[in-house]
Amino acid sequence: MSQTIVVKIGTSSLTTPDSGMLALSTIASLVEVLSQLRAQGNQVVLVSSGAVGVGCARLGLVERPKSMAKKQAVAAVGQGRLMRIYDDFFTALQQPIAQVLLTRGDLIQRNRYINVLHTFQELLKLDVIPIVNENDTVSVDELKFGDNDTLSALVASVVDADWLFLLTDVDRLYSADPRSNPNAQPITIVKNLDELAEVQTGSSGTQWGTGGMVTKIQAARIATGAGVRTVITQGRTPQNLSKILSGELIGTQFEPQPRPFNARQRWIAHGLVPTGQIYLDEGAVRAIRSSGRSLLAAGIVQIEGAFESQEAVKLCDRTGQEIARGIVNYSHDELEKIRGRQSDEIPEILGYAGEETVVHRDNLVLS
């Protein structure tokens, strides 16, 4: 059966730790495996880090640049080089590829999100393997994915993938960083992300990587929430991908949530970036979570964030636990005036006829 497979490979697997040079044999094996999966009829997307690492190696820099401008410049050097290597390897196997560079802003606006989705759909229809990276050279801090683990989970949500593989330099997730804790216990299956409350994720990754395990777990949360089975496994042995797809339990596997999101709901849940938080009383939480109702002003107890109407907000219970996300019909200032009040009081309070609902159920997705 044809499946949609997103594979993310991190800098720590693409380069050798000591010299920072490209790990050519790993890249060659990965290219072979992905080309095979494609030839078997699967749709394959590769999310590849490495622009900064490869750029550093090219320029003889011995550590990742700290300043934004330098990182952007170095990424511009590395990205072209990285694509050239991929194109050489994939071309040897007659597999066409494409470069897709994204910024966070590309997924926020509905029309740009749809454009991205359509481009992926066309590329996959043409049997191309898109190779995705953050558009580091133009990304600004406020609109950055920040790390490619998150980017790959969002891409998996956009293309409605069956699988997301996060390839890294450890063979799986452990109860603590195995580099610094010899007693760290391997974790094979994660049915619910709450099971990981005790897991220690140590510092923020290796010398060249960005996020470490923290961002991989966050990525697993996004992807499994979008119904994508997620696996953390060793990048050095890409052959394992085929074994995992045939049912072998290798690495750490995160089971997907059984939640059939449509494209618009996936955009609300993962494309949009929430700019505020609305706290609800118990009745409103129940109405939204159990009865699939819209949010009314009467159930709001507190509001945070300087959001405007039509922006995305998180809906939380009184303790701050997120229960849903949605597009809000009122700004923060308007909501401060109408929170806790009945819908038929709104026109008198605001002096104009607003929407009956604060977040309509069509614009609301459970977390």
Ligand SMILES: Nc1ncnc2c1ncn2[C@@H]1O[C@H](COP(=O)(O)OP(=O)(O)O)[C@@H](O)[C@H]1O
């Ligand atoms: N609980 C944990 N289990 C496994 N690895 C961990 C854990 N906590 C931290 N790590 C570290 O995360 C590193 C991988 O992250 P990173 O360097 O960002 O990789 P990548 O470049 O593949 O994204 C590993 O080398 C490991 O030392």
Ligand SMILES: N[C@@H](CCC(=O)OP(=O)(O)O)C(=O)O
């Ligand atoms: N866009 C950056 C990737 C940053 C990143 O997430 O790196 P990694 O932790 O190695 O996956 C680059 O290409 O260098």
